[in-house]
Amino acid sequence: MPADEKPTASVWTRPRPRQREHLTREQIVAEAIRLLDAEGVEELSMRKLGTRLGTAATSLYRHVASKDELIELVVDDVYGEPDVPTAVDGTRWRAAVTRTATELRAMTLRHPWIAPELGQVGLVHIGPNAMRMSSALLAQFEAAGFPADEMDQAMGTLMAYVIGIATAEAAYLSLIARSGKTEQEWVAGLRPAFDEATREHPRLRAGSSAQQDVHPQRIRDDNFAYGLDRVLDGLTARLTP
Amino acid sequence: MPADEKPTASVWTRPRPRQREHLTREQIVAEAIRLLDAEGVEELSMRKLGTRLGTAATSLYRHVASKDELIELVVDDVYGEPDVPTAVDGTRWRAAVTRTATELRAMTLRHPWIAPELGQVGLVHIGPNAMRMSSALLAQFEAAGFPADEMDQAMGTLMAYVIGIATAEAAYLSLIARSGKTEQEWVAGLRPAFDEATREHPRLRAGSSAQQDVHPQRIRDDNFAYGLDRVLDGLTARLTP
DNA sequence: ACATCATGCGTACAGTGTTCGCATCGAAAG
DNA sequence: CTTTCGATGCGAACACTGTACGCATGATGT
Structure with missing residues (x-):
């Protein structure tokens, strides 16, 4: 053995010369x-994320100030x-806004964990x-012809509706995802408890039991479209008095 | 000293005979x-809550299964x-629904930490x-004359709007509360950063700079009322074709 | 007087976000 | 080619978290 070999760290114990590309903020994000989509928001920890990226948890803090x-x-x-x-x-304009709202809802359903943050986007x-x-x-909304002092309010109304319904749907889907069942199985399994809970409020039972055999995803799509149409009806009425 | 005194726990070290009423679930809730209102959702811990109630943290678990x-x-x-x-x-019916929606919004603004949970209420x-x-x-909605198969959708639309706008407002107010400033101070302080960020999107600046001197709380009230009226307009149109 | 049971609570465990200081690297400078 | 230096990775540690467990103690029923 030549003497130039350090005693504290042999070739074997010393970690490989770094071949990994440097961590980037984009990779981390x-x-x-991916982790959030796969396991939900409460499974995201800095250590787990670090492991997935092949680095230590604390290395992430070189590229991101905090969680x-x-x-x-x-x-x-x-x-x-x-x-x-x-x-x-x-x-x-109505078709364009409908399309935008639909895309925003789809975005939220693809990433249900984003819902609680949605309200914070803006200011x-x-x-x-x-x-x-x-x-x-x-x-x-400007192209639609809303006056300058009403554009903001009109957009705010639309966004509130989209955020609200997407939040509710996302919470519901997150819960189902954690249960491991399909949406139909989950709905069927909850029905007894639901019937029990609505015993004193029969009104709440009427609507849902009528659609017992319809695919639940279809119901959600219909409900979203219905409300969106009503909101746009109400906004349109301001344009053509 | 009489011998009947235990050496491990004298009268002085031993805690007072319990004079406290038994803890109840109602007290804990x-x-x-109170703690959530005062300090926000991330300051709620079982230990802190226990201290406030004069008990140990783990005692709470006798009355509540989990956080x-x-x-x-x-x-x-x-x-x-x-x-x-x-x-x-x-x-x-319109006055009644308006009143209910207003109460729900007020409830959320009194307890902003409730917003992320709002979407989960229902199923x-x-x-x-x-x-x-x-x-x-x-x-x-039933009294208003909505047919049975549309009542649920109509109520869902209204609730989505209320939840959405209340969520956004609550997030905003929570942030301000954490900063320790008043709403007006906070808005004024943010303006430079906002102008910088909207440099490439002048449209977004138009509406807010027009109202620079109006009290921000007044603006929020007006925006809520505007959107609520539009939603109710759209729903009303379904009743009188 | 004794047994039973609900309740309070000290201890402990696994896990969290984040800070600090040290080791190591790539590239610029002499 | 050598030396310096700032950027980066990371192990150890800290103050916290939610909660399971077991023991002590109080009130209650026999």
Whole structure:
């Protein structure tokens, strides 16, 4: 053995010369989204995320200031998914807004863990993707002919509806995902408890028992479309008095 | 010293004979709400709650199965706050629904930490107070004349709007509360960053800068009322074709 | 007087986000 | 080619968290 070999760290104990590319913020965000989609929000820990990326947990803090900031980045990244139609002519504004709302709902259902953060997007979180989306949506209301002092309120109304229904759906889907069953199985399994709980409130039972054999996903789609149409009806009435 | 005194625990070290009333689930829930209102959701820990009640943290588990269950109880307790008009005649249904929606929003703004849980109320959390509220609200839609197969959808639309806007407002108010400033101070302080962020999206700046001198709380009230009127317009249109 | 049972609580465990200081690297500078 | 230096990875540690377990103690029923 030559003497130039250090005694404290042999070739075998010493870790391999780093072949990994440097960790980047983009990799961390992308892997966090994958983990969140797969296991839900309460399974996201810095250590687990680090393991998935083949690094130590504390290494992440070189690229991200805190877990809260990571979540901010993750949320804005997801906001980059829907493509919002930009150029609109005034006649087709309703179709354009319907499409945007539908995309936003789909985005939330793909990533149900985002729902509780949704309300914060706007003044609290002002990431570039969220801003781009808001700006494009506002342009649709402008093209529709809303006066300048009403555009914001009209868009806010639409967004409140979308956030509200998507939040409710996402919470419901997250729960089902944790149970490991399909949506139909879960609904069927809950029915006895639901009937018991609604014994004193028969009104609440009427609507749901009528649709007992309809596919639950179909019901949710219909409900979303119904409410969206009502909201847009109410907004349209302001344009043509 | 008489020999009947135990050496391990003298009269002085031994805790006083318990004079406290027994802990009850109601006390725990009430104190949890007080703590949540005062310090926010991430400051609620079982140990802190126990200290406030003058007991050890683990004692709470005799009355509550887990922290999650405690939160379920807390949420339903808050749902008991708004009083929803029960008897309605068909002509005043709009006033009744407006009142209910306003009460629900006020409830959320009193307890902003409840917002992320709001979406779960319905199928996920089925506490007695939440059921009572839902049933009463549904009765208002029934009295309005909605057909049986549309009542649920109509109420869902209204609830989605209320949940959405209340969630957004609550997130915003929670953030301000944590900053320690008043709403007006906070808005003024954020303006430079907001202008910077909206440099590439001038549309987003137009609406907010027009109202720069209006009291922000007034703006929020107006926005809520505007959207609520639009939603109710859209729903009303289904009744009188 | 004794047995039974619900309740309070000290201890402990696995897990969290985050800080700190040290080791190691790639690239720039002499 | 050598030396320096800032950026990066990471092991150890800290203050916390929710909660399971077992023991002590109180009130209650016989």
